[in-house]
Amino acid sequence: xxxxxxxxxxxxxxxxxxxxxxxxxxxxxxxxxxxxxxxxxxxxxxxxxxxxxxxxxxxxxxxxxxxxxxxxxxxxxxxxxxxxxxxxxxxxxxxxxxxxxxxxxx
Amino acid sequence: xxxxxxxxxxxxxxxxxxxxxxxxxxxxxxxxxxxxxxxxxxxxxxxxxxxxxxxxxxxxxxxxxxxxxxxxxxxxxxxxxxxxxxxxxxxxxxxxxxxxxxxxxxxxxxxxxxxxxxxxxxxxxxxxxxxxxxxxxxxxxxxxxxxxxxxxxxxxxxxxxxxxxxxxxxxxxxxxxxxxxxxxxxxxxxxxxxxxxxxxxxxxxxxxxxxxxxxxxxxxxxxxxxxxxxxxxxxxxxxxxxxxxxxxxxxxxxxxxxxxxxxxxxxxxxxxxxxxxxxxxxxxxxxxxxxxxxxxxxxxxxxxxxxxxxxxxxxxxxxxxxxxxxxxxxxxxxxxxxxxxxxxxxxxxxxxxxxxxxxxxxxxxxxxxxxxxxxxxxxxxxxxxxxxxxxxxxxxxxxxxxxxxxxxxxxxxxxxxxxxxxxxxxxxxxxxxxxxxxxxxxxxxxxxxxxxxxxxxxxxxxxxxxxxxxxx
Numbered sequence: 005x006x007x008x009x010x011x012x013x014x015x016x017x018x019x020x021x022x023x024x025x026x027x028x029x030x031x032x033x034x035x036x037x038x039x040x041x042x043x044x045x046x047x048x049x050x051x052x053x054x055x056x057x058x059x060x061x062x063x064x065x066x067x068x069x070x071x072x073x074x075x076x077x078x079x080x081x082x083x084x085x086x087x088x089x090x091x092x093x094x095x096x097x098x099x100x101x102x103x104x105x106x107x108x109x110x
Numbered sequence: 111x112x113x114x115x116x117x118x119x120x121x122x123x124x125x126x127x128x129x130x131x132x133x134x135x136x137x138x139x140x141x142x143x144x145x146x147x148x149x150x151x152x153x154x155x156x157x158x159x160x161x162x163x164x165x166x167x168x169x170x171x172x173x174x175x176x177x178x179x180x181x182x183x184x185x186x187x188x189x190x191x192x193x194x195x196x197x198x199x200x201x202x203x204x205x206x207x208x209x210x211x212x213x214x215x216x217x218x219x220x221x222x223x224x225x226x227x228x229x230x231x232x233x234x235x236x237x238x239x240x241x242x243x244x245x246x247x248x249x250x251x252x253x254x255x256x257x258x259x260x261x262x263x264x265x266x267x268x269x270x271x272x273x274x275x276x277x278x279x280x281x282x283x284x285x286x287x288x289x290x291x292x293x294x295x296x297x298x299x300x301x302x303x304x305x306x307x308x309x310x311x312x313x314x315x316x317x318x319x320x321x322x323x324x325x326x327x328x329x330x331x332x333x334x335x336x337x338x339x340x341x342x343x344x345x346x347x348x349x350x351x352x353x354x355x356x357x358x359x360x361x362x363x364x365x366x367x368x369x370x371x372x373x374x375x376x377x378x379x380x381x382x383x384x385x386x387x388x389x390x391x392x393x394x395x396x397x398x399x400x401x402x403x404x405x406x407x408x409x410x411x412x413x414x415x416x417x418x419x420x421x422x423x424x425x426x427x428x429x430x431x432x433x434x435x436x437x438x439x440x441x442x443x444x445x446x447x448x449x450x451x452x453x454x455x456x457x458x459x460x461x462x463x464x465x466x467x468x469x470x471x472x473x474x475x476x477x478x479x480x481x482x483x484x485x486x487x488x489x490x491x492x493x494x495x496x497x498x499x500x501x502x503x504x505x506x507x508x509x510x511x512x513x514x515x516x517x518x519x520x521x522x523x524x525x526x527x528x529x530x531x532x533x534x535x536x537x538x539x540x541x542x543x544x545x546x547x548x549x550x551x552x553x554x555x556x557x558x559x560x561x562x563x564x565x566x567x568x569x570x571x572x573x574x575x576x577x578x579x580x581x582x
Contacts, residue, residue: 018291018311025284032277041273048280055287063294071239071296075283078246085253086272092257093265102269 017058122177132159140216191233202350232358267342282322288315387414388520422508444560
């Protein structure tokens with residue numbers, strides 16, 4: 005590892021992305037609006053992206069950069085499909101709230 | 111190391127290109143046809159494309175090659191997983207005879223083909239990038255497939271699956287990032303590096319990665335999505351999802367588990383939750399009134415059995431896991447085919463109450479359903495029984511006797527749940543409930559094929575030693 009090349013110590017990147025990741029997890033668990041939940045999921049994915057980029061620099065390995073681009077692409081596709089599903093589900097409802105989506109109780 | 115893509119690399123992914131490109135053909139035919147292409151045309155192209163992909167994959171049997179600088183592995187168990195995935199996609203597609211709107215059939219077929227492509231990619235994926243790509247290709251198409259029916263429950267299941275599965279992908283991805291940080295490489299082979307055990311990034315990354323995998327396999331504490339999604343999704347999609355996601359994820363888990371030095375302490379919690387799934391999944395089956403939910407909880411337990419076979423990371427355990435996966439595919443898809451025959455578009459046949467008196471009304475269907483349920487429970491003359499015996503042998507050999515004990519206890523519980531359905535079908539005092547009569551020749555053929563294979567596999571075990579080369 006070439007951690008000495010980084011202007012900021014690697015541990016800071018790990019700490020920051022962990023914080024962002026768990027903000028995302030909290031958002032999915034606590035918020036009831038599917039749009040906010042989708043945004044929180046993006047937060048989780050992007051926390052991983054940040055880590056990939058930091059480690060790519062630390063290891064001088066391009067694979068991390070490529071992985072981050074891959075994740076961004078997949079996240080875009082996922083957001084498109086996610087928004088389409090939210091529109092279909094809530095077209096006939098006044099409020100956007102997952103607590104009303106309870107035909108089936110798991 | 112050459113950095114360009116060779117002829118060999120393209121050959122390795124040709125089955126995937128056939129399946130993925132076939133989806134485009136289905137859509138193109140739909141576009142060029144006046145109005146929409148008929149259901150039979152879309153289904154025929156879809157099944158033809160899958161047969162071609164499966165046949166081409168079979169020609170790579172026994173060859174060993176690391177395509178794309180180790181991103182996609184040919185050889186070992188990859189081709190067997192690919193055949194299982196293709197076969198279950200064909201069987202699920204054949205159930206679409208009576209489901210879904212005619213004008214949506216081309217889109218449904220194309221999505222199912224893309225989903226299959228993703229699972230086939232997972233079967234051969236050997237680095238973190240291809241694992242993620244395959245998993246997302248499989249999942250993104252499945253979100254859409256869950257919501258294709260016009261029922262509110264179907265759309266609800268799509269939303270639930272989307273949010274919960276994307277969250278799990280987040281865990282998986284974060285784990286991958288940490289593993290990349292620990293090893294400095296995205297290849298699974300780099301997990302063999304000495305000195306990793308001293309690195310906290312490795313333990314955290316492995317933990318997050320396994321949480322994501324456990325979710326996709328629907329193991330017990332992470333299974334909450336599966337009953338709801340199975341119940342809401344259209345029946346053929348449920349059938350497809352129940353086998354193909356398990357097959358793809360099991361292949362990824364196997365590659366990960368076998369890359370760790372000597373099994374690894376990292377996996378122990380994973381085997382514990384596999385044990386929890388065997389007991390919990392079978393207990394939860396007892397309370398179900400919907401057959402799709404019952405099969406969802408059955409799937410939770412069955413996934414536990416398959417993971418248990420891999421405990422100890424022995425070469426024999428891998429063979430037995432694949433044998434059980436193949437047996438599970440035929441038993442499970444056979445049961446789904448019977449439900450499809452009994453169900454109309456509103457899926458009234460999926461209620462367990464719809465099976466009341468089936469033994470008098472449609473004796474052949476009832477006999478076939480009993481056969482599949484007995485096989486799922488692991489009764490002697492079926493492949494389910496042999497599979498469980500093999501898994502017991504593998505776990506005991508690997509020194510995980512407690513897993514074997516849990517497997518036996520779970521099987522005992524599951525017998526009661528399956529027998530509840532059997533009793534309902536053959537109770538002489540029950541008046542037969544009038545059910546819908548649907549004609550679905552493809553579904554009948556699928557059920558017959560599954561039944562045949564469940565029997566054949568008992569007497570001629572497909573995987574141990576005669577099909578699968580020992581995995582290194």
